[in-house]
Amino acid sequence: MRVLGVDPGLTRCGLGIVDARPGRATMVAVGVVRTPSDAEPGERLLYLEEQLTTWLERFQPERVAIERVFADVNVASVMTTAHASAIAILVAARAGLPIAFHTPTEVKAAVTGSGRADKAQVTSMVQRILGLAEPPRPADAADALALAVCHAWRGAAADRLQALATTQAGALPAISGRLSTSRAGGRS
Amino acid sequence: MRVLGVDPGLTRCGLGIVDARPGRATMVAVGVVRTPSDAEPGERLLYLEEQLTTWLERFQPERVAIERVFADVNVASVMTTAHASAIAILVAARAGLPIAFHTPTEVKAAVTGSGRADKAQVTSMVQRILGLAEPPRPADAADALALAVCHAWRGAAADRLQALATTQAGALPAISGRLSTSRAGGRS
Numbered sequence: 001m002r003v004l005g006v007d008p009g010l011t012r013c014g015l016g017i018v019d020a021r022p023g024r025a026t027m028v029a030v031g032v033v034r035t036p037s038d039a040e041p042g043e044r045l046l047y048l049e050e051q052l053t054t055w056l057e058r059f060q061p062e063r064v065a066i067e068r069v070f071a072d073v074n075v076a077s078v079m080t081t082a083h084a085s086a087i088a089i090l091v092a093a094r095a096g097l098p099i100a101f102h103t104p105t106e107v108k109a110a111v112t113g114s115g116r117a118d119k120a121q122v123t124s125m126v127q128r129i130l131g132l133a134e135p136p137r138p139a140d141a142a143d144a145l146a147l148a149v150c151h152a153w154r155g156a157a158a159d160r161l162q163a164l165a166t167t168q169a170g171a172l173p174a175i176s177g178r179l180s181t182s183r184a185g186g187r188s
Numbered sequence: 189m190r191v192l193g194v195d196p197g198l199t200r201c202g203l204g205i206v207d208a209r210p211g212r213a214t215m216v217a218v219g220v221v222r223t224p225s226d227a228e229p230g231e232r233l234l235y236l237e238e239q240l241t242t243w244l245e246r247f248q249p250e251r252v253a254i255e256r257v258f259a260d261v262n263v264a265s266v267m268t269t270a271h272a273s274a275i276a277i278l279v280a281a282r283a284g285l286p287i288a289f290h291t292p293t294e295v296k297a298a299v300t301g302s303g304r305a306d307k308a309q310v311t312s313m314v315q316r317i318l319g320l321a322e323p324p325r326p327a328d329a330a331d332a333l334a335l336a337v338c339h340a341w342r343g344a345a346a347d348r349l350q351a352l353a354t355t356q357a358g359a360l361p362a363i364s365g366r367l368s369t370s371r372a373g374g375r376s
Contacts, residue, residue: 042281045274069267079257082270083277086233090275093230 004061005148006088010044010080016144017059020152027130030141052091064092065151068101102150110150122146192249193336194276198232198268204333205247208340215318218329240279252280253339256289298338310334
């Protein structure tokens with residue numbers, strides 16, 4: 001499953017593409033779309049739309065995971081973050097891709113095992129999970145990769161639970177075996 | 189000057205088109221774009237984008253005025269409102285139109301003379317200003333018309349102040365005469 005993770009923002013929008021298979025995830029691409037804060041709001045959104053569209057065309061992800069923005073986190077920046085999020089939703093929907101939202105806590109828990117992990121812990125775990133020789137750069141794109149990993153694992157776990165729910169008893173051992181191969185199985 | 193006013197929202201997005209000349213404003217069109225709250229976020233944004241694009245093509249406004257969304261007004265709905273606002277900004281920028289933002293207080297003050305006017309007062313004044321036989325319908329689009337009127341008047345007043353600032357003393361009487369023809373002259 002190839003997932004695009006989007007850490008929305010207008011000054012910086014983190015993008016990370018991950019290929020995930022049970023028990024293994026690899027990085028395909030990582031980057032940050034930046035727009036100057038003194039540019040016109042419309043120009044900033046148009047540029048973000050263009051860049052996101054280019055990423056979808058180039059990397060052909062099958063799903064898009066976007067960090068869920070909360071209104072109470074930071075009143076000053078939350079509106080531009082919400083605007084960037086809207087553009088990501090629009091571009092993904094236009095491409096016909098399934099869109100999911102995950103909270104920062106969900107992402108941290110999925111990647112590090114703790115919803116309270118700090119940024120350094122998330123970056124360190126993303127590096128290990130994706131088998132990178134160095135921490136992902138630009139540094140502010142690590143969250144986008146974490147988001148993609150989170151979504152791939154949670155999605156895979158959900159698919160397995162669905163399979164369990166609709167499976168005859170005779171098939172259970174094999175499915176249990178699959179569950180044990182992924183960390184997400186015990187978390188979702 | 190033809191202005192599109194946008195009262196952003198995802199469940200209801202009010203749209204109003206007003207033609208404004210000094211001392212006179214007329215309604216060209218009014219409407220509300222509605223999307224069901226149980227639809228996919230992406231589908232809702234795509235539909236809003238399509239409708240806004242259609243309005244711009246059909247009515248050819250020269251400017252777009254969007255109500256400025258505050259993060260602290262209503263935490264529950266502010267994110268979807270911000271998403272709708274982003275789509276309006278994007279579509280207007282794509283069409284190369286100047287975009288302005290006005291707060292609800294600015295709109296109320298421009299239309300009724302009081303920033304604390306209630307919804308009924310705004311609707312009543314919009315009806316009078318635009319010379320409508322009945323209150324604008326749908327009712328929840330009155331704010332979009334008020335926004336368009338506010339922007340036209342404030343923009344006209346700003347243009348006149350600019351003209352005043354760059355004018356020789358000999359031309360002042362004529363410009364003063366123009367100022368007195370518009371209510372906006374005394375407010376901005």
